Amino acid sequence: MVQIPILLEPGNPYDITREDLEPLRADIEGATRLNAKVAYFPPTGAGVTLDEVLNIWLPGAEFVRDEGYSILIGMAVEYMRRRFKRRREEKRRKVITIRDEQGREIEQVTIEELDGPAEKEDRSDSDGRPRPPTQD
Numbered sequence: 432m433v434q435i436p437i438l439l440e441p442g443n444p445y446d447i448t449r450e451d452l453e454p455l456r457a458d459i460e461g462a463t464r465l466n467a468k469v470a471y472f473p474p475t476g477a478g479v480t481l482d483e484v485l486n487i488w489l490p491g492a493e494f495v496r497d498e499g500y501s502i503l504i505g506m507a508v509e510y511m512r513r514r515f516k517r518r519r520e521e522k523r524r525k526v527i528t529i530r531d532e533q534g535r536e537i538e539q540v541t542i543e544e545l546d547g548p549a550e551k552e553d554r555s556d557s558d559g560r561p562r563p564p565t566q567d
Contacts, residue, residue: 435490435532436466437503440563442484442526444471447514452485455510462506463499465490470563482524483514488562491532504529508540508549515545534559 439456441447449469459467470488487507494500504527511525527540536554543550 436468436565437463437490438468438470438486438488438563438565440470440486440488442482442486442528444474446483447485455506458506458510459503462502465494465499468565470565472563482526483511484526484528485511486528486530488530488534489532489537504540508542511542512545515542521545528554531559532562534562 437459439452439459441452452469456467456469459465485507487503489500507527511527514525515521525542527542528536529538529540531537535558539552539554541550541552542548
């Protein structure tokens, strides 16, 4: 059986680059039994957003019940918190969107400030979108 990787997709690859995501990708692979890859659609338009967005594509719906899900979310939250310390990103809200293999949003985690809480919102009623290509 071919294992579908976890995909880390920046909402805007100019905000969060492949190089920025490499440490998170490596940490996920080291802490879970799954592969992780950086993915994105080639950018079009100006790409200006008020938030920094990281989409995480899960390998399957059953992964939400796996203990690796909690590890993955914790690592992603800590990664986005560290981005508050970067010049020009310290005031931008951080959003992590968790998607299933069909591209439907499962959950969204929002972080308003470095020491603020990570607010989770169930998003299971959303429509899907195409899975982005990996950038390996």
